[in-house]
Each structure stands twice: as structure tokens, then as C-alpha cells.
Amino acid sequence: MTYIKIQQVSKFYKRRGQVTEALRDINLEFEQGTFVSLIGPSGCGKSTLLRIVGGLTDIDQGEVAIGGLSPLGAQKQKQFGFVPQSPALFPWRTVLQNMNVPFEVNTKGTGMKLEQREDPVELLQSVGLGDFVHSYAKELSGGMQQRVGIARAFGSGAPILLMDEPFSALDEITREMISYQLLDIWQSHQKTVLFVTHSLREAVLLSDKVVVMSARPGQVSKVIDIDLPRPRHADIEDNEQFHHYISEIRGYLREKWK
Amino acid sequence: MRSAAEEATMIVRQEVRQKQREDKLLVKLKLKFSESIYLPPAAAFIALFLLWEAAVRLLNVNPVTLPAPTAVVRELVGSIAFYLPHAWVTLYEALLGFFLGMAVAITAGIFMAHSRLLERMLLPIAILANVTPIMAIAPLFILWFGFDALPKVLIAAIITFFPMLINSIMGFRSIDENHLEYMNSLHASKREIFTKLRLPNSLPYLFSAARTCVSLSVMGAVVGEWSGSTEGLGNIIMMSSNYMQTERMFSAIFMLAIMGICLTNIVRFIEIKLLSWHVSSNRGI
Numbered sequence: 329m330t331y332i333k334i335q336q337v338s339k340f341y342k343r344r345g346q347v348t349e350a351l352r353d354i355n356l357e358f359e360q361g362t363f364v365s366l367i368g369p370s371g372c373g374k375s376t377l378l379r380i381v382g383g384l385t386d387i388d389q390g391e392v393a394i395g396g397l398s399p400l401g402a403q404k405q406k407q408f409g410f411v412p413q414s415p416a417l418f419p420w421r422t423v424l425q426n427m428n429v430p431f432e433v434n435t436k437g438t439g440m441k442l443e444q445r446e447d448p449v450e451l452l453q454s455v456g457l458g459d460f461v462h463s464y465a466k467e468l469s470g471g472m473q474q475r476v477g478i479a480r481a482f483g484s485g486a487p488i489l490l491m492d493e494p495f496s497a498l499d500e501i502t503r504e505m506i507s508y509q510l511l512d513i514w515q516s517h518q519k520t521v522l523f524v525t526h527s528l529r530e531a532v533l534l535s536d537k538v539v540v541m542s543a544r545p546g547q548v549s550k551v552i553d554i555d556l557p558r559p560r561h562a563d564i565e566d567n568e569q570f571h572h573y574i575s576e577i578r579g580y581l582r583e584k585w586k
Numbered sequence: 587m588r589s590a591a592e593e594a595t596m597i598v599r600q601e602v603r604q605k606q607r608e609d610k611l612l613v614k615l616k617l618k619f620s621e622s623i624y625l626p627p628a629a630a631f632i633a634l635f636l637l638w639e640a641a642v643r644l645l646n647v648n649p650v651t652l653p654a655p656t657a658v659v660r661e662l663v664g665s666i667a668f669y670l671p672h673a674w675v676t677l678y679e680a681l682l683g684f685f686l687g688m689a690v691a692i693t694a695g696i697f698m699a700h701s702r703l704l705e706r707m708l709l710p711i712a713i714l715a716n717v718t719p720i721m722a723i724a725p726l727f728i729l730w731f732g733f734d735a736l737p738k739v740l741i742a743a744i745i746t747f748f749p750m751l752i753n754s755i756m757g758f759r760s761i762d763e764n765h766l767e768y769m770n771s772l773h774a775s776k777r778e779i780f781t782k783l784r785l786p787n788s789l790p791y792l793f794s795a796a797r798t799c800v801s802l803s804v805m806g807a808v809v810g811e812w813s814g815s816t817e818g819l820g821n822i823i824m825m826s827s828n829y830m831q832t833e834r835m836f837s838a839i840f841m842l843a844i845m846g847i848c849l850t851n852i853v854r855f856i857e858i859k860l861l862s863w864h865v866s867s868n869r870g871i
């Protein structure tokens with residue numbers, strides 16, 4: 329059944345008399361528990377689309393429904409676990425205290441229930457941060473901070489996770505390692521994820537669906553289903569099909585350059 | 587039996603070892619000294635006082651012009667029962683003014699951080715109050731409020747107000763966009779964003795202003811006392827100036843200096859305890 333439904337959505341930014349058409353006629357549908365990657369050239373509106381779904385930006389045309397709710401309605405019920413590009417950890421809180429933030433604000437929102445809460449320490453251990461539970465954010469490296477951000481989103485109990493290039497500031501090696509950790513933690517939680525990335529490899533490795541977008545104005549040029557078996561592990565990168573998907577996506581991205 | 591030669595080498599070795607141990611100790615002491623927070627400034631102060639003492643004695647300076655530090659200390663310790671109540675009055679005025687100025691500034695900062703319009707309306711008034719020399723206002727306050735503590739408290743509060751206001755506005759406003767967006771994604775209320783994000787974010791700004799303001803507030807109290815008072819360290823300085831009691835004057839100055847150092851360090855201490863997460867609290871001064 330369709331869980332997230334994006335219908336004919338358009339978005340314009342107006343600033344100092346100048347109008348930018350950020351998104352045009354976006355139509356997308358995702359089922360619950362799907363891992364979706366958004367990929368496309370810089371400025372094609374990936375972040376905008378993510379923020380629209382999360383109720384952080386309004387739309388000019390069209391309609392977005394999340395389990396029958398508007399984005400703002402879903403936000404009020406705390407349905408979103410947001411992982412921005414920079415990890416957005418409060419420096420005055422320890423790692424564990426940062427994990428508590430989703431439960432301390434908007435306590436009327438029903439999306440996250442404290443009683444059903446997963447043990448945050450266990451979650452941190454699962455991303456290899458068991459020894460840093462009581463450290464302050466500035467005592468962690470960028471990659472470690474980003475892992476806290478991911479653990480916080482999964483541990484918040486929110487059914488939908490919105491990740492906007494969470495790995496873009498990391499080096500190649502860390503990035504690869506964290507992508508496997510994300511794969512594992514997703515496998516054990518099966519949440520609906522919208523994941524913005526610039527990496528073809530990450531998109532194919534993690535996703536059930538890859539949405540390829542084109543720029544100016546942002547449009548969906550192709551939605552590709554990734555039919556690779558799950559659970560997936562590192563050896564999937566030896567799979568021929570894996571590389572086939574990567575070149576297929578690359579093909580769609582290149583098409584638009586011409 | 588050891589031979590005499592062996593004995594000799596042993597003694598030499600022992601001496602060498604002893605020397606090495608002493609060297610190590612010296613190095614350690616040197617390290618301790620240069621790394622300590624208190625020792626270097628203390629040494630500098632002692633040097634300064636020795637120089638002062640020597641200069642006064644060797645050059646036979648008239649004690650009415652410049653008393654020797656030992657004479658000042660003798661006077662201060664000898665008549666401490668006289669000085670302490672006055673110091674207490676000044677401290678009381680300064681601290682009351684400091685807390686009053688801080689409370690008003692933070693409250694105003696909360697409003698002004700929330701509304702640009704309010705900021706545009708109120709900030710010029712605050713700036714006007716700030717650029718007007720406090721010495722010029724002090725006599726007016728005495729005229730209005732008399733010789734009691736009130737005008738001094740108000741002057742100390744006015745001095746404290748502006749730096750606290752500017753820093754609190756900055757602290758409340760200068761939050762990370764990403765943090766704000768994260769809070770919004772959870773549909774956090776304005777109030778929650780204030781208490782969980784803006785307020786903790788402002789603490790380093792508030793403390794850095796408080797460190798300066800706490801000694802400024804002492805200055806405010808003294809300026810108030812100069813303009814008209816019956817007690818307080820500022821009053822002592824003024825009176826002793828009239829009667830050329832230089833030792834007494836220096837005693838009051840010493841007490842003010844000590845008060846300033848203590849107050850600044852208390853704020854610093856609270857800051858370090860409270861803001862261990864903040865980078866600048868790990869560094870000196």
C-alpha cells in the first residue's frame with residue numbers, strides 16, 4: 329500500500345524579485361519500509377523535496393500525503409527522524425543526552441513513544457560508539473558524529489527517516505564503512521528512508537528504489553527498482569548486477585547533460 | 587672486599603645520580619611553574635611589589651606621594667575592622683547592580699532576539715545609554731535618589747546592562763541553522779527551541795560578558811560613591827584624597843583590586859564548571 333504519495337508537486341523560491349523553479353510536477357509513491365535514494369546533479373531540488381516531505385518547506389502546487397497526513401500533520405506527530413548534512417548534535421550535550429532530544433520536545437507528538445523506546449546505549453554500540461556514550465560531540469570525529477545522528481534517528485521511533493547527504497563531509501574510507509553500518513541498522517529496523525546522496529554506489533547498495541532527478545527545473549527523470557537480495561552485505565559489490573545498476577543510473581544522469 | 591678504586595667509582599656514580607635527580611627536579615619545577623595558572627602571575631606581582639618597595643626606600647619617596655607597599659599592607663591589616671564594612675557596602679552595591687543589570691539585559695535580550703522590530707526600536711536607546719559617560723549621569727542619580735545605596739546600584743546596573751544585552755542577543759540568535767531545522771523537524775515549540783537551543787547556545791556569550799561586567803559593576807559603585815555618599819570604598823578614596831591620607835587611599839585601592847580579582851575569578855570558576863563542553867572555557871583568561 330502506498331505510504332508516501334507525492335502528486336504533481338511544484339516548488340518555486342522567490343527571493344528579491346527573482347523566481348527559481350526548484351521542482352516541477354514531481355510524482356512519486358513509496359510503500360512503507362522502502363529505502364529510497366534521491367540522486368541527481370547539484371541544485372536539482374533533492375534537499376527541497378526532502379524538506380517538503382518533512383514539512384519544513386511548503387509547496388506551491390500539488391499534494392503530499394504521508395499515511396493520509398499532510399507533511400505538517402506528520403511532523404506534528406513526530407513521524408520524522410531527520411539527519412541533516414551536518415550532524416546537528418548539540419555541543420552542550422553528551423552523545424547519550426543528544427539521543428534523548430527527540431523525546432524531550434513536542435511530547436504531544438505520538439510518533440515517538442518513550443515507553444517503546446529502544447535502548448540508546450545498545451543502538452550506539454551497534455554503530456561502534458559504545459565507548460563514547462558520555463562524550464561531548466566535539467570530542468568525536470565527523471564520522472562518529474554522523475553515526476550518532478543516524479543512531480538518534482533510528483532510535484527516535486519515527487517511522488520515516490529523512491537523510492540529506494549525511495555522508496558528504498566524510499572521507500571515502502569512513503563513508504564506505506558507515507554505509508555498511510547504515511545497511512545493517514536499516515535491516516534490523518526496516519524503516520521508510522528517503523536518502524539524498526551523490527554516490528551511485530551508496531544509492532545502489534542501500535536502496536530498494538533510486539529516484540534519478542534532473543536539474544533546472546528539478547524533475548524526476550527515472551525511478552529504478554533495485555532488485556538485489558536482502559539482507560545485503562559487503563560482498564554484494566562483487567555482484568555483476570550491482571555494477572549493472574550503477575551504470576544504468578549513470579546513463580540516466582548523463583542523458584541530461586546532453 | 588671492594589677495592590679502593592671500586593669505592594671511588596661508586597661514590598662518583600652516586601654523585602652523578604644525585605646530580606641527575608636534582609636536575610630532573612629542577613626541570614620538573616620549571617615545568618610546573620610555566621604550566622601553572624597562578625604561579626607566573628603571582629611571581630610577577632611579587633616582583634612588582636619588590637620593585638616598588640625598593641624604589642620607595644632607595645629614593646626616599648615622601649609617603650604622602652607614594653607609600654611603600656608594606657606600609658599600605660600594615661595600614662590595611664591593622665585597620666581591617668575599619669575597611670571591611672566599607673568594602674562590604676561597595677560589594678553589596680556592585681553585586682546588586684550587576685544582578686539587576688544582568689536580569690534586565692537578559693529579559694530584554696530574549697524579546698529583542700525574537701523580534702527585529704523590537705530590536706530596531708530599543709537598541710538605539712541602549713546604545714545612547716551606553717555612549718553617555720557614566721560619570722556624567724552619576725551626579726544626576728544622586729540628586730534623584732539621595733546618598734543611599736540605590737543610585738550606586740542603578741549605576742552599576744547601567745554599566746552591566748549594555749555588554750550583557752548585546753551578548754545575550756548574539757547568543758540567542760547565533761544558533762546553528764542545522765540545529766534549528768532539526769528542532770523544527772520534530773515540531774518543537776518556540777519555547778522548547780528557546781530553552782533547549784537558544785539558551786544553552788547563549789551561555790558562553792553571557793559568561794564572557796559577565797566576566798567583564800562584574801568588575802565594571804564595582805567601578806560603577808565607586809563612581810556612584812564619588813558623586814555622593816557616606817560610606818563605601820569609593821567614599822574612603824574621596825575623603826582620603828581631601829585629607830592627603832595616601833596610605834588609606836592605597837588601602838582602599840588594594841581592596842577594590844582584590845575584590846575585582848575575586849569576582850572575576852568566581853565568574854570564571856562557575857563558567858568552567860558549567861561550560862565544560864565549551865572550547866574557550868578550557869583555555870586561560
Ligand SMILES: Nc1ncnc2c1ncn2[C@@H]1O[C@H](COP(=O)(O)OP(=O)(O)OP(=O)(O)O)[C@@H](O)[C@H]1O
Pocket residue numbers: 341342343348349350369370371372373374375376377
Ligand atoms: N532557501 C532558498 N531560497 C532560494 N532558493 C533556494 C533556496 N533553497 C534552495 N534554493 C534553490 O532551489 C534549487 C534546488 O535547491 P536544493 O538545495 O533543493 O538542491 P539540491 O539538489 O539539494 O542540491 P545539492 O546537491 O547541491 O545539495 C537550487 O537552484 C537552489 O538555488
Ligand SMILES: [Mg+2]
Pocket residue numbers: 374375376492
Ligand atoms: Mg542539498
